[in-house]
Amino acid sequence: MDEARRLSSKLLPAGIAVQEDEPRAVATRLLPAEEPVIARAVAKRRMEYASGRTLARRALEGAGFEHAASFAILQDEQRAPLWPEGFTGSITHTVGRVAAAALSTSLFRGVGLDVEREAPLSEGVAKRVLTPEDEAMLARLRSADRAFAGKLVFSAKECAYKCQYALTQTYLGFDAMWVEVDLDASIFIAHFQREVGEFAEGATLEGRFARGEGLVMTAVAYA
Numbered sequence: 001m002d003e004a005r006r007l008s009s010k011l012l013p014a015g016i017a018v019q020e021d022e023p024r025a026v027a028t029r030l031l032p033a034e035e036p037v038i039a040r041a042v043a044k045r046r047m048e049y050a051s052g053r054t055l056a057r058r059a060l061e062g063a064g065f066e067h068a069a070s071f072a073i074l075q076d077e078q079r080a081p082l083w084p085e086g087f088t089g090s091i092t093h094t095v096g097r098v099a100a101a102a103l104s105t106s107l108f109r110g111v112g113l114d115v116e117r118e119a120p121l122s123e124g125v126a127k128r129v130l131t132p133e134d135e136a137m138l139a140r141l142r143s144a145d146r147a148f149a150g151k152l153v154f155s156a157k158e159c160a161y162k163c164q165y166a167l168t169q170t171y172l173g174f175d176a177m178w179v180e181v182d183l184d185a186s187i188f189i190a191h192f193q194r195e196v197g198e199f200a201e202g203a204t205l206e207g208r209f210a211r212g213e214g215l216v217m218t219a220v221a222y223a
């Protein structure tokens with residue numbers, strides 16, 4: 001995918017290897033140990049899983065992991081990818097886009113990446129995802145920006161969730177954080193609303209977002 005179309009290009013600090021493409025354009029390569037995970041999956045899920053794993057291996061290689069090509073990325077019971085010792089990463093996919101990041105844990109201990117179609121949240125999803133603090137933040141924005149910002153909050157929560165999971169191994173509901181967005185600066189700050197592992201109540205994760213081609217991508221790295 002040419003550089004101009006890549007949403008991920010300026011989202012994460014130097015040293016973090018990021019791969020992004022259209023799922024159909026990825027010459028996918030699954031390793032035998034990964035096959036059982038999607039043995040009974042429908043074609044769409046096979047495509048997203050295989051393209052995500054393939055890009056994750058390329059990202060691991062870019063991050064300096066020597067055995068990337070033969071490393072099967074299995075998953076834990078919460079579906080979180082299991083990275084090789086000394087490395088971490090994140091995988092995301094949606095219709096038309098797949099991306100993966102990988103890095104040495106000597107640089108950052110956690111990373112999160114999320115991509116979503118830009119379409120606004122349905123009323124039902126908004127109710128489930130947005131806390132009163134999110135709602136108050138959205139109400140302070142210009143009304144024309146609120147639909148996009150609502151979807152951005154959703155993506156930022158999933159991104160921050162993936163990042164914190166590497167450190168806490170804890171599943172969090174959407175009420176665990178509220179998100180502040182700065183649409184001009186293309187940044188977001190996810191605020192923990194309760195203590196989770198090493199993250200105290202009020203602790204924050206600050207990330208960046210990019211928007212284009214009907215997609216929004218969020219990314220965060222935590223040292």
Ligand SMILES: CC(C)(COP(=O)(O)OP(=O)(O)OC[C@H]1O[C@@H](n2cnc3c(N)ncnc32)[C@H](O)[C@@H]1OP(=O)(O)O)[C@@H](O)C(=O)NCCC(=O)NCCS
Nearest residue numbers: 049078079080091092093157158161162165172173174177
């Ligand atoms: C797991 C979850 C975040 C995935 O997000 P999504 O938008 O549905 O899908 P994405 O394509 O962006 O991400 C899926 C990938 O995330 C990764 N992933 C799944 N669970 C993960 C976890 N606990 N930690 C880190 N990464 C995880 C996997 O690589 C997965 O792809 P794969 O199954 O092909 O390997 C989402 O399904 C979920 O369960 N959300 C509820 C938890 C949450 O977000 N809480 C908000 C706290 S404020």
